[in-house]
Structure formats: C-alpha cells, structure tokens
Amino acid sequence: MKEIVDFLKVNRPDLQPMLEAWESIYSQKEEDEDLESKIEMTQVYENINNIPVHHFNDLNNKIANLEYLNNKMAYSLGACDKCLGENEDCTDCQGLGVPGYYKPDINLFKELVIPAIRQFKRTIKY
Numbered sequence: 001m002k003e004i005v006d007f008l009k010v011n012r013p014d015l016q017p018m019l020e021a022w023e024s025i026y027s028q029k030e031e032d033e034d035l036e037s038k039i040e041m042t043q044v045y046e047n048i049n050n051i052p053v054h055h056f057n058d059l060n061n062k063i064a065n066l067e068y069l070n071n072k073m074a075y076s077l078g079a080c081d082k083c084l085g086e087n088e089d090c091t092d093c094q095g096l097g098v099p100g101y102y103k104p105d106i107n108l109f110k111e112l113v114i115p116a117i118r119q120f121k122r123t124i125k126y
C-alpha cells in the first residue's frame with residue numbers, strides 16, 4: 001500500500017492532502033496495533049507467570065511418561081520410535097520404520113506383543 005501512496009504522491013499532486021491524511025491515520029493505526037500486540041503479549045506472560053509451577057511439572061511428567069510408553073511400544077514392535085513408519089520425512093527412518101522394520105526388543109515383545117496375540121486368539125473366532 002505504501003508503494004501505491006508513494007506513486008500517487010509523485011503522479012497525482014492534486015491528491016497530496018488526502019494522501020498525507022491517509023499516511024497519518026495509517027501510521028497511527030500501526031502504532032496502535034503494535035501497542036495492542038505488546039499488551040496481549042504482556043497478558044500472556046502474566047498469565048504464564050500465574051500458572052503454578054507444579055502444573056508445568058505435571059505436564060513434563062505426563063510427556064515423559066507418554067514418551068516412555070511410546071518408546072516401549074515401538075521397541076516391542078521393532079518400529080521407529082519417532083514415527084512408527086508413518087512419516088517419510090522422519091530423520092530416523094525416512095518412513096520405513098513400520099512395525100517389524102527393526103529387530104524387536106525380545107523382552108518387550110514377550111511382555112507386550114505375545115500376550116496381545118494370545119488374547120486375540122482367545123477372543124476372536126475365525
């Protein structure tokens with residue numbers, strides 16, 4: 001928009017007063033938006049600071065627990081622990097790490113996969 005205004009200022013001197021008024025309003029609007037943005041970010045920081053630290057610790061613990069369970073499952077299946085072979089952009093496996101791509105962890109396989117197969121055989125009729 002600034003380029004258009006600059007062009008008009010050069011090529012349409014008759015519009016000069018209107019263009020100057022527009023620039024004045026526009027620059028004030030930008031300052032107001034900057035101020036609003038700063039106020040919003042200040043409120044965000046204040047809100048973050050009001051969240052008790054134990055909530056972040058709880059979240060960290062939940063994330064760590066989920067990561068542990070994810071890795072345990074991936075290793076039991078011999079799958080990529082980053083994507084389970086679902087992401088061809090994965091830096092670890094390039095999407096090849098589907099279950100069985102890697103040698104499964106035999107202890108985790110016995111702990112997680114074999115009981116699932118046994119249960120599956122008991123409950124599913126062919």
Ligand SMILES: [Zn+2]
Nearest residue numbers: 080083090093
């Ligand atoms: Zn992967």
